[in-house]
């Protein structure tokens with residue numbers, strides 16, 4: 191819990207910086223480990239259910255570890271009506287998981303992302319920072335094979 | 339003496355102390371206002387909006403949530419009016435879509451002539467009144483139940499690490515729940531414990 195102690199110290203143990211602390215945890219670990227919620231609660235004297243409420247409220251925080259490759263599908267309206275929904279369905283079927291989850295082998299996580307402004311090339315997906323535009327459901331198997 | 343204010347509820351003149359809510363005064367006077375998320379031992383919450391009443395203050399008509407609204411000198415309150423009834427009816431209809439079969443809601447449905455089929459059913463059984471979460475935190479100080487997620491996904495969740503230790507000997511939130519969901523979710527939490535934690 192050393193990393194938590196230094197995060198807590200960074201904000202002088204002040205509980206009104208709880209959100210900042212959680213952001214640091216997310217950044218450092220890639221997710222919010224369950225124990226860190228209990229630890230922060232204890233050290234800051236904030237009720238556990240309060241920390242839990244905040245940690246699940248914001249999309250920035252994830253209580254589950256992310257897999258090796260993170261697939262983000264744009265959930266903006268343009269991508270959605272250009273076929274984004276079918277793309278999500280196809281991904282869910284191929285990976286056997288729902289949005290927000292990771293495959294049991296921790297190879298892929300599936301997420302929705304907000305509009306990135308490249309609506310003309312939707313539906314768009316982003317994997318490990320690389321952007322794929324005009325994606326059709328039938329392209330997806332190929333893209334996934336290429337990655338892992 | 340400025341701590342006492344005079345208000346009128348349904349034509350009845352009442353004295354109240356500053357800081358009281360309309361609902362508190364009405365309860366004291368034996369005037370019935372329906373509530374779902376109010377509990378005398380808990381902080382006012384204003385979650386269900388069922389306690390909406392009509393007020394007239396400085397010549398203006400308004401609809402306010404009586405469990406939160408503090409009394410003020412000269413306030414005129416109507417706990418029933420066609421508009422108030424309509425607001426309550428719609429609230430009951432919306433809640434029934436979430437929690438069909440809740441005995442408390444069925445009673446209200448009959449009282450306000452609400453139609454159960456008005457909104458598409460989406461039974462999730464919790465109406466997010468927060469009584470369980472707030473009772474556990476404010477009265478019992480155990481913090482075993484939490485609100486999680488946001489927006490349409492908002493729900494309550496037992497924290498197994500605490501609930502499995504504390505809830506069996508308490509269970510005081512079960513009878514507070516207007517829908518039995520708190521109890522059902524607790525049993526589910528128990529059944530799932532030992533399984534993969536999420």
Ligand code: SF4
Pocket residue numbers: 463464465466467468469470471494514515516517518519520
């Ligand atoms: S479980 Fe019951 S008491 Fe708890 S928030 Fe939902 S409806 Fe209210």
Ligand code: FES
Pocket residue numbers: 372373374375376383384385386387388389390403404405406
């Ligand atoms: S009782 Fe006032 S909002 Fe629920």
